[in-house]
């Protein structure tokens with residue numbers, strides 16, 4: 001029982017020191033409307049140059065493409 005009290009006092013001291021050093025910024029950062037850096041990896045369509053998220057891209061012979069039509073025309077032209 002003595003150790004429980006000691007731990008509680010230690011936790012209180014650590015909490016006070018942590019509070020005085022500076023308030024945590026995590027809750028504020030979470031409420032930001034949009035982050036300046038895009039979290040997703042962006043790829044470029046080899047046919048038209050449009051940037052698109054990696055999970056929406058179509059892989060082809062000469063790179064990735066925004067649509068099947070661009071993949072077809074690219075592959076038809078490049079061989």
Ligand SMILES: [Zn+2]
Pocket residue numbers: 045046047048049050065066067070
């Ligand atoms: Zn395209």
